[in-house]
Every structure is written in structure tokens, then in C-alpha cells.
Amino acid sequence: VNFYRTLLYQAVKMCRADGNYHEKEKASVAKAAEILGIERSVAVSLESFAELEDSAERLRLALFETDV
Numbered sequence: 363v364n365f366y367r368t369l370l371y372q373a374v375k376m377c378r379a380d381g382n383y384h385e386k387e388k389a390s391v392a393k394a395a396e397i398l399g400i401e402r403s404v405a406v407s408l409e410s411f412a413e414l415e416d417s418a419e420r421l422r423l424a425l426f427e428t429d430v
Contacts, residue, residue: 366400378413
């Protein structure tokens, strides 16, 4: 497991925890990626993966937690 990528991914998840991923947070994540030596494309992929997980969670809730 790549520790630096895991660290950056967790930072993205924390930034998204309130339901908003603000521009300042994105800039901080980009700076952290640079410091950690993570390529920009990988950082963007990690951000996209976190967004995909959030979307899947919302879909799960809509499908299973809603009375029809």
C-alpha cells in the first residue's frame, strides 16, 4: 500500500466530510500532493474516487433507505 497516496486520499475524505469540497481545500490537497511527490493526475484520480464513493453512498441511501 502506498502510504503517501493513502494519506492524501484520507485528506480528501476529511475535506469532503461536510458535504462540500471548497476551492481552498482543493488547493491545499494539490499542495500536499506536490509536497508528497504525488503526480497531479494521481491526485485528481484520488479526488474523483472519493467523489464516486460519496455518490455511491447517496445512491445506496436512495435505494434502500427510502420507503416506497
